[in-house]
Amino acid sequence: MTATTTVAGLASWRVARLVQRRTETPTAQTLILHVPGWPGHLPGQHVDVRLTAEDGYQAARSYSLAGPADGDRIALTVQRVPDGEVSSYLIDVYAEGYPVEVRGPLGGWFVWRPTESAPVLLVAGGSGVVPLMAMIRARRAAGSRVPFRLIYSVRTPADVCYADELRRRARDDQGLDVAYVYTREVPEGWRGEPHRIGLADVNTHGWPPELEPLCYVCGPTGFVETVADLLVGLGHANRRIRTERFGPTG
Amino acid sequence: MGIVSPGFQGRRRTGGPALPPGQYLTDDFPVLSAGPTPKVPLDTWEFVLSTEAGAEFRWTWPELTGLPQETPTVDIHCVTRWSKLGTRWQGVSLDTLLDGVDTAARYALAHSYGGYTTNLPLDDLRGGRAWVVHTYEDGPLPAEHGGPARLLVPHLYFWKSAKWVHGIRLLVDDQPGFWETAGYHDYGDPWREQRYQGD
Amino acid sequence: MTEMSYLDGNMLDGPLRELFAVDLSAATGRCQSCGTVAPMAGLHVYSHAPGLVARCPTCTQVMLRLVRTPDRAWLDLRGATFLAVPMPLDGPVTR
Numbered sequence: 001m002t003a004t005t006t007v008a009g010l011a012s013w014r015v016a017r018l019v020q021r022r023t024e025t026p027t028a029q030t031l032i033l034h035v036p037g038w039p040g041h042l043p044g045q046h047v048d049v050r051l052t053a054e055d056g057y058q059a060a061r062s063y064s065l066a067g068p069a070d071g072d073r074i075a076l077t078v079q080r081v082p083d084g085e086v087s088s089y090l091i092d093v094y095a096e097g098y099p100v101e102v103r104g105p106l107g108g109w110f111v112w113r114p115t116e117s118a119p120v121l122l123v124a125g126g127s128g129v130v131p132l133m134a135m136i137r138a139r140r141a142a143g144s145r146v147p148f149r150l151i152y153s154v155r156t157p158a159d160v161c162y163a164d165e166l167r168r169r170a171r172d173d174q175g176l177d178v179a180y181v182y183t184r185e186v187p188e189g190w191r192g193e194p195h196r197i198g199l200a201d202v203n204t205h206g207w208p209p210e211l212e213p214l215c216y217v218c219g220p221t222g223f224v225e226t227v228a229d230l231l232v233g234l235g236h237a238n239r240r241i242r243t244e245r246f247g248p249t250g
Numbered sequence: 251m252g253i254v255s256p257g258f259q260g261r262r263r264t265g266g267p268a269l270p271p272g273q274y275l276t277d278d279f280p281v282l283s284a285g286p287t288p289k290v291p292l293d294t295w296e297f298v299l300s301t302e303a304g305a306e307f308r309w310t311w312p313e314l315t316g317l318p319q320e321t322p323t324v325d326i327h328c329v330t331r332w333s334k335l336g337t338r339w340q341g342v343s344l345d346t347l348l349d350g351v352d353t354a355a356r357y358a359l360a361h362s363y364g365g366y367t368t369n370l371p372l373d374d375l376r377g378g379r380a381w382v383v384h385t386y387e388d389g390p391l392p393a394e395h396g397g398p399a400r401l402l403v404p405h406l407y408f409w410k411s412a413k414w415v416h417g418i419r420l421l422v423d424d425q426p427g428f429w430e431t432a433g434y435h436d437y438g439d440p441w442r443e444q445r446y447q448g449d
Numbered sequence: 450m451t452e453m454s455y456l457d458g459n460m461l462d463g464p465l466r467e468l469f470a471v472d473l474s475a476a477t478g479r480c481q482s483c484g485t486v487a488p489m490a491g492l493h494v495y496s497h498a499p500g501l502v503a504r505c506p507t508c509t510q511v512m513l514r515l516v517r518t519p520d521r522a523w524l525d526l527r528g529a530t531f532l533a534v535p536m537p538l539d540g541p542v543t544r
Contacts, residue, residue: 050252053260085260107490284499409499445518446521
């Protein structure tokens, strides 16, 4: 990619149209968008999505890319935010062929490169799983053998995004372990009580700091704060911990 | 203007006779914050009024709440375009605090716990148009809305109503505050839609 | 939504791409107030405000402010003594 295409490509808004949608949970959907000229992206990156109303009113929000690009097609998973003007449009109104504008890919810090060799710990809170799922998918697509562990905190079993795919990948993708933490309600037959993520979860399902894993933590601000503190407390170096907090704007 | 997304309306933006241009009505009370919420214990809280000559007037919490109280019911207008009507507050009028203060200053710079600042003409703090409030809708002002006490200057955009207010400096020359040094209007009249520098 | 209301500096990339050709969230910055050197992506960004306010994760002082008006972008970097921006190697590399 030359410098000039980078400038023109990343800074400007492109028109994207809905190709397909998939229901992930009662409150989350994956949107497949067609974006002509999409330059490709790294797992963990995000886009800004901008909506314009008839009267010129505009609203923009950031969404993580849910997986590697398929040519000109990108996948975003949108979590419904109560009263969120953008998420409710994208979930309830946005139809096949309708345009939105996207800018990106954005964010060169919270990314995983398939050329990395360190073990990886992914810690997701709620819809914070989206960019981490992109890393899991990219790992498989690149044929990487880097060991991955995902700790995924959700309120109830019904809130698990990508549930079938995660089950399949934990079985088939060698070197991928998936552990769940339920905060409100556990599945039938689950051993253990609902609880917020704590030291025991991170210690049991993460990597020892001596292995110098790369840690990616994504979720609401309070969740990320808690997990980052736990990781530091366990002896992980700050520079090995990458975080992505998301807020309640919808 | 961007490409229109069919069916997108966004937040309700119906104006009305009671709303300044470009504002929409909200019933909730959005929390806007440019930094962490400072924790200010009441036993060390104080409000400091300083003049251009260096004189200082200080009020502790019991002293402030012991002054004559007013209960303004006012409409507030945030530059991020929400307006909220009929909000009820309790506090002390700036007329009371400025009473007997000898000054030739024409400007004021409010400053807050946490470092926030905002500038206003001193005249806009007089005439029953500005208060230091500590009570909102019959309860103590919550910290996320500026408690223990905030400035309330409802005839200007709400960023002028400094949260966590700590004092006011009276100045001969205007000194732009936190948002005013980053593109926002020095005066900020919502009815003239003075959002940004140059508006 | 009190002291937990900030986001990571990652989110600055989109708004700053309107001004710069490079990803500033991948840059390293030094806090003018406490001297912490950290990736811009790790700043604490307060976005529920009239503009974006990015603060040092160590001392919470403001390192960057960005206000977007209809026809101008106001960028204030006085709280950062430098930004070190990763750049692609200039020209062919010989080994």
